[in-house]
Amino acid sequence: MRWNLRLRAAEKGIWKSTEMRRLLADAGLEISAGKMSGLWTGTPTTIRLDDLDVICSVLGCSPADLLICEPEQVAARRPQRVQAVGEQQPVAPVARLGRQRSTPPA
Template identity: 40%
Template sequence: MKWNLRWVAAGRDIWRPSDLKTAFEAVGFTPSLSKVCALWSQAPVTVRLDDLDMICAGLECTVADLMEAESLATEESGRQDGQQAVGGSLRSGSGGRPVPKQSGGKGGLRRLPPN
């Protein structure tokens, strides 16, 4: 997700975190200045939904204005050192279903439990 708080704030003629805090306080949202600075300087890892609602009210915007989905290609190219999302690759022909492992002793396939 792309965090567009500064872009939305600039559209409302807000250029500093202290001005943003004032806009938030006008709608009853009273975060600390350090929290506002953290939201201002980088994309948050998590945001409470009620805080997100108050941020949108203070900036007179929507959630879609604040956050923009980035393509998966951008996320995949950002991965380094062979990191991969869990379940990121499926074996061909598996159709997304689990594939039995080869058993070491008998040479046959282990059976999957019943569905």
């Protein structure tokens, strides 16, 4: 995920974290200067949903505007398995739910 707070704020004419912090306080969300700096300059590892709701309200956006999915990053994290020459690709077992039933005659 990529955090997009600064770009969304800039689109609303908010250029400084202190200005954003003041707008959040006016909306009922008191954020420390340190926490605001972290939200403004980096990607938070966690954020409270209540805080996200207030941020979205101030910026007039949705969480999807602030949290940008990066599927290529997810794919890059998957472990790569090296396959030996002549080795066949293993077949994953199929999970069966419920009782084990035989197939009806054709």
